[in-house]
Amino acid sequence: MVMEVDEDEGYKAERAYVALLHGENKTFLLYAASLGNRLRQLDADTRRVLLVGKSAEDHPAPQGEHVKSLSAIWEVEEVDLVDCPVADKSRRKRHRYVFTKLRCLEVPYRRIIFLDLDVIVRSSPAPLFEVPAPAGMYHGRWDRGQAQHGVPLPPEAFYDDGCIGCVNAGLLRFDPPANSSARRALVKNMLEQVKALSKSDESYLPEQYFMVKELNGWHHIAVAWNCEVNPEWFIQYGRGKRRAHSVLKAEMHDDWWKLGGTEEELRKNVHMFHFSGQWLQPWWYIHLDPEDAMKVIKKHYACRDKRGMIALAVGDWLRGIQELQKSDEYSAEQAVFQEIIDELKHKARRWWEEVSLCKLCKNPKEEGEDLCEECEVQSHKDDKENGHAGLPFKKCQVSQKKRSSPLGKKEEKPEEV
Numbered sequence: 001m002v003m004e005v006d007e008d009e010g011y012k013a014e015r016a017y018v019a020l021l022h023g024e025n026k027t028f029l030l031y032a033a034s035l036g037n038r039l040r041q042l043d044a045d046t047r048r049v050l051l052v053g054k055s056a057e058d059h060p061a062p063q064g065e066h067v068k069s070l071s072a073i074w075e076v077e078e079v080d081l082v083d084c085p086v087a088d089k090s091r092r093k094r095h096r097y098v099f100t101k102l103r104c105l106e107v108p109y110r111r112i113i114f115l116d117l118d119v120i121v122r123s124s125p126a127p128l129f130e131v132p133a134p135a136g137m138y139h140g141r142w143d144r145g146q147a148q149h150g151v152p153l154p155p156e157a158f159y160d161d162g163c164i165g166c167v168n169a170g171l172l173r174f175d176p177p178a179n180s181s182a183r184r185a186l187v188k189n190m191l192e193q194v195k196a197l198s199k200s201d202e203s204y205l206p207e208q209y210f211m212v213k214e215l216n217g218w219h220h221i222a223v224a225w226n227c228e229v230n231p232e233w234f235i236q237y238g239r240g241k242r243r244a245h246s247v248l249k250a251e252m253h254d255d256w257w258k259l260g261g262t263e264e265e266l267r268k269n270v271h272m273f274h275f276s277g278q279w280l281q282p283w284w285y286i287h288l289d290p291e292d293a294m295k296v297i298k299k300h301y302a303c304r305d306k307r308g309m310i311a312l313a314v315g316d317w318l319r320g321i322q323e324l325q326k327s328d329e330y331s332a333e334q335a336v337f338q339e340i341i342d343e344l345k346h347k348a349r350r351w352w353e354e355v356s357l358c359k360l361c362k363n364p365k366e367e368g369e370d371l372c373e374e375c376e377v378q379s380h381k382d383d384k385e386n387g388h389a390g391l392p393f394k395k396c397q398v399s400q401k402k403r404s405s406p407l408g409k410k411e412e413k414p415e416e417v
């Protein structure tokens, strides 16, 4: 008689934080180290799993020596990348590998919280394990004012003829199935659906729309846990020679505005910041101390970000890097982290030296423009106060355009993290 061998593995433990690193960009390696260290400080009892993408065509895996250093902070699991360029609308196909996030459903833990690498966690995310899965912060055209933390989102939030909504995949709550064969089957099935995607499914957020179609019963996670770092005002540059610039208010849901009107209130209310756009990466300030960086940012964004969200978020991210450097948990790994930090410091310094400056205030500005965005927004506000019509103003009706960096075209274009 042949014994039936049960190869099914159950759960390793109750809870885990999960993140994904892929590609050889060392910036994200540092992001991963810093995120893992923050999670360890805030909630040491919960396991930390880092999925590391194996190499794919034109997309090498992170260097072995680096991955080894990360395994001092995370349980490292190498995974095959999921490649889906057809669903990715971005010109440079920055999001072609984002579907690899689905592999977090293969992780053998009963409850998981998936986090992007481009976040700074400010308080223990442990309370989020109590939110029923699947869960994520609602993103879309439905009125998010009706959503409540931990409460199911209604079907009409997602569908209206076409798809009108999804969840922000920078922070997700999942319950992977109870045994390994069920987990594999679930992911395998989803990957078959991914393969079947076509040009008509393309978007800038392909995995977000895909997930809400594939999984039912989404619960909302409050914006305080996934606060996208944005200025309140920005300039939409017109095209052509006689272009008009528009001063636009960031198109964010009311709950984002209500997070607080001052730095103190934001400090108290925000549990996690998410540097989700391409217009700002916190490492651009890595050559500065947190306090100095905050001063610089407050000056550059005085008008556009009165409550100081950007300064607070970047300052906190820089403190996270300091904590990593000071930690005695990773003595053997420190040299590797330090090398990356030094490299980025050098790069950031050089960029700021080369950036073009505003004619009026000497702050950094977009290449090809006379004035910086700050001065443009300021002059618009002055005009309004003096009774002039000012720059054409309208509330932004479309999603906020991805801005290039204050460093102009020198920005390194990272893959989605």
Ligand SMILES: [Mn+2]
Residues within 6 Å of the ligand: 116, 117, 118, 170, 274, 275, 276, 417
């Ligand atoms: Mn992100």
Ligand SMILES: [Zn+2]
Residues within 6 Å of the ligand: 358, 359, 360, 361, 362, 363, 371, 372, 373, 374, 375, 376
């Ligand atoms: Zn200026």
